[in-house]
Amino acid sequence: MTSSTPNSTNSLRATFLDYFGEQGHRIVPSASLVPQNDPTLLFTNAGMVPFKNVFTGQETRPYSRATTAQKVVRAGGKHNDLDNVGYTARHLTFFEMMGNFSFGDYFKAEAIEFAWTLLTRDFGLPKEKLLATVYAEDEEAAGLWRKIAGLPDDKIIRIATSDNFWRMGDTGPCGPCSEIFYDHGPEVFGGPPGSPDEDGDRFVEIWNLVFMQYFEDPPGTRTPLPRPSIDTGMGLERFAAVMQGKRDVYDTDTLRALIEASANTLNQDADGPLRASHRVVADHLRSSAFLIADGVLPAKDGRGYVLRRIMRRAMRHLQRLGAHEPVFYKLLPALIRQMGGAYPELVQHQALIAETMRGEEERFTALLERGMSLLNDETSRLGASEALPGDVAFKLYDTFGFPLDLTQDALREQGRTVDVSGFDAAMTEQRQRARAAWVGSGDTATETVWFDARDKFGPSEFLGYVSERSDAEVRMIARGNEILDHADAGQDVAVLLNQTPFYGESGGQVGDHGTLIAPGLRVEITDTQKRNGDMLVHYGRVVEGTLKPGMAVTAEVDHHRRQAVRGHHSATHLLHEALRRQLGTHVTQKGSLNAPDRLRFDVSQPRPITQDELAAVEAAVNARIRENTAVETRIMTPEKAVAEGAMALFGEKYGDEVRVVSMGLGDEERTAYSVELCGGTHVGRTGEIGPFRIVSENGVSAGVRRIEAVCGLAADRLTQEADARLARMADLLKSTVAEAPDRLAALVEERRNLERQVSELQRRLATGAAETGNETINGVTLAARDLGDVSPRELKGMAEAIGKQIGSGIVALVSSADGKGSVVIALTPDLTERFDAVALVREASAVMGGKGGGGRRDMAQAGGPDANAEAVFDMLRKTLSA
Structure with a gap:
């Protein structure tokens, strides 16, 4: 990692945090760029975002003072600086927001004193170079600046607009602001804040102090907060420019090192005609690396799509700089040297970041070759400065995967624009065609609900790869094919959120269970399914409160499951x-x-x-x-x-x-x-x-x-159950578990020997009674035996042996083993012309309540639920007597 000089960005960050740490503030590590407590934000876009719930009272922390260096990305939604990056002196997609916070602890006087002391004593800024703005109605703040900083009235500028009054939203905490400006001197064009020339570069805002002292209700009424709080923000890059004597954030040490890395890698002049491209690459390298480190990966929608836009914009500029193969990932070591000491996640995830960058650049190169060829063909037919038709831009997007913003960026170099309304019309027409084709496919009305929702809301953003808990906004509630405006306790619902950690069943993996909660609300989720491709729908029941579209909820997956x-x-x-x-x-x-x-x-x-x-x-x-x-x-x-x-x-x-x-x-x-x-x-x-x-x-x-x-606990349970069965078996065998297999084998062998002995005794008993147990009917000998609990498997062998003993006749053997009847009828060879054993055994089966049997003409076997030997024998006697 780089060593730090007194005014290096790394030193300034450390000085800021150390100073507030000495003033009793907890030094809190930067939160993720993916907000965990605000479903309305695409990225963490301000230093106070991680503390939002603390300010509103929904969350408590074990400290009342905090300070942070917070990673911030502004590249989507309301705060979107992407298109300006590289072309202005101050715009960045990624920057660090330094801040100190008071949660009902100190207020205006302390905040102003902390800021003034740090700037003038620890950072050594000349007092005469500083001025402050206050909200026009905030005489208390103006008086404190006079008292604490000794600023004269002409350096305390009252601003009557909302620029100096901060609101968290339409309702919630709010309060006046006080901004601190640095004066670069009269040789630089520009006027003080509030003047007609305020957009010049002479006066630069370096710190904003928010005095959170009211709660605003919808009609605009404000009531004093019981515990006023402080939220401040200092953009580190902008402050570093002041401390390093620069008026451009890209000339500060960290960003300049990244610019020189791309210039050296591509053998280009860092300050030449393609200066803006180097700046774009430097900024976007930071955004891309930090987003990937925080779990965002390139995707077609949501945060992943913004990341892809940032990466591909950088890669487009790398190609302008002469890159013909993946280069972006090769700049990562330069970033880690600059910032890896303060943000170890860059080091920890270096391999993943590099792999993702390289893969994305390989895909983008192939896409760019196809798209740019078509784009050049189309623009060659246009007049000077003529806009590209929207249907052409849509063809680039739909056929070649060339996104609109990339087309706009490429045309910007030619001084052209895109007919965006025509692009939107082509997109709408395609959706209508897709809908008509889908409706004609025979899907159910219930699924039509989700098709409409996909068209209206777009895909769900899945956060579950990196988090099992997140805040979300309820987009839609349904039951069957009915869209609900609310759902009360006891109702089953299907809920669509804008983002979710819940995994929708697919690829063999079952859908997640969990809860959606908000103050006074609890929804138990018992399944999560994918609908219409990439929408994640949560199925469950409202168990407490009322669920409504637009509500903010906390979605939490059943972690153990x-x-x-x-x-x-x-x-x-x-x-x-x-x-x-x-x-x-x-x-x-x-x-x-x-x-x-x-x-x-x-x-x-x-x-x-x-x-x-x-x-x-x-x-x-x-x-x-x-x-x-x-x-x-x-x-x-x-x-x-x-x-x-x-x-x-x-x-x-x-x-x-x-x-x-x-x-x-x-x-x-x-x-x-x-x-x-x-x-x-x-x-x-x-x-x-x-x-x-x-x-x-x-x-x-x-x-x-x-x-x-x-596996896991389920495998542990299986092992425990098996061990319990083994222990029970050993107990029954009167042995140890180790001795149980040998003991069981001995018992099995002993049983086999006994079974063989019993079988032999039964055979002898059956055949030994041949003379006394036979009767003759119409000249035919009938050897009928009720053998009781003899195995049915033994009957055929016994019948064959008895047949040999009697020489001529019919043998009928019946057993009642295991509570079921079994009968074998055998004929000696001289009787097979007169009788059929199969026919006889089927009649015997009917007598026993069975459904027939089978075998050969000389021997057949059957069974039935009723082992009534005498009834079988009487049937045979009647047959022979006929």
Whole structure:
């Protein structure tokens, strides 16, 4: 990391935080760029955002004073500086907001004294170079500036507009502001704030102090807050420019180092004709790296789309600078040298950031070649400064994936614009065609509700890869095909949010459960499903309060359930690879279920998997789990993913880009043990999966085998249950668990010997009574025996032996083993022309309440629920007597 000179950006940040730390403030690390407490914000766009709920009283902290250096991105929504970046002296998409905060502790006097002392004593700014603005009605603040700072009245400027009155929203905390300006001197054009020339560069705002002292209600009425608070903000880059004697933030040390890195890499003059492109790259490098480090990845919608815009804008300027291959990621080390000491997440996620940047630039290069060729053809037909027709811009977007903002940026260099209204009209027409085609496909009316919602609200933003709890805004409530304006306690609902940590069922992974809560409201979510492709719909019941569209709610996933689900999902990846290595590469996934209590995995496999093979697979999976390696996720094209060894599922539909999940130590052939295309949620490290146990293996269809398995707590429960059964078995066997198998084997062998002895005794008993148990009817000998609890398996052998003893006749044997009747009828060879054993045994079965039997003409067997031997024998006697 870079060493810090007294006025370097790193030193200024440290001095600010240390100063307020000495004044009793808790030094709080920067929050994520993805807001966790405000569903209306795309990114954290101000230093106070992480403390918003503290100011409103919804949250308490163990401290009443805080100071931060907060990462901020303004590149979407109300605060969108993207198009100005690189072309002005002050606009940035990423910057650091220094701030000190009081939550009902100190107020105006202390805030003004802290600011004045830090600026003039610790930072050494000349007092005569500073002036302050106050809200016109805030005489208290004006008096404090005179008293504490000694500012004369001509340097305390009263502003009557809302520029100096801050509001959190239409309702909520609000109060007057006081801004501190630095005067660059009369040689620089510009006038003081509030003057006609205030937009000049002479007077630069360096700090804003917000005095939060009122609560504003909708009609505009204000009531004093019981505990007034302080919120301040100092843009670090803008302040660094002042401290380093610059009037342009891009000339400060950190940004200048990044500019020189791109200039050196591309052998270009940092201050030449393409100066603006270097500045765009420097700013966008910071935005991109910090967003990726905070879990945002390039996507087609939401935060991921803004990140993609930022990255591709930088890459477009890199190509203007002469780049013909991926360069963006090569600038990352320069950023880490400048900022990695203050923000260790850059170092921690360096590999992911670089991989994401490189992959995005490779995809963008291919897209740019296609799109720019068409764009150049179209513009060559236009007159000077003529706008590009909207339908052409839409064709670039729809056919080539060339987004509108990229087209606008490319045309900006030619002094052209785009007919945006024509673009919007073409987009609307396409949506109408898609809707007509969809409605004609036979989908239900219930699904039509979600088609309309997709058209109105766009896709849901899924936050669940990095968070299991977030604030969100309710966009729509439905029940069946009915859209509701509210839902009360006891009602079942389907809820659409603007963003959510809940995973919608797909790819074999079940949907998340959890809660939506707000003051006086609780909704229990029992399922989450994807609707119309990329909308995440939460199904559940309102258990308390009233749910309405537009409400802000906290969406929280059932953490323990999600943890169990993602453990089973990650285990499935390892299982898949272990099966392929054990059985062969013909093994591919044919279906799966990843639930909290188990996993089910169907694979192509022509024969049963042996116990030895299953044991080897289970051991291989557990070995990978014990390695406890990080599970890595990358974004790339499906083609590149497959080229790098990723497993793609046959029949699955993949978009232009996919998430590639890697886990386990690799070898000479692969970078990781398992590499698969997957959009599900996974553990952070393989060790989080816990123990893995295969429960069963069986066939489900021709050539498809099903494996059921458990891991984590479910595997622990399975082991505990098995141990309990073993202990019970050992207790019954009067042995230890270790001795139980040998003891059981001995008992099994002993039982077999006894069964053989019993069978032999029964045979002797049956055949030994041949003379006394026979009767002759019409010259035919009938040997009828009621053998009681003799196994039906023994009857045929006994009948054959008795037939040999009697020489000529019919043998009828009946048993009643296990409470069911069984009968065998056998004929000696000389009687098979006169009688049919199959016909006789079927009549016997009918007598026993059965439904027939079968066999040969000389011997047949049947059964029935009623083992009535005498009834069978009487039937035979009547047959012979006829």
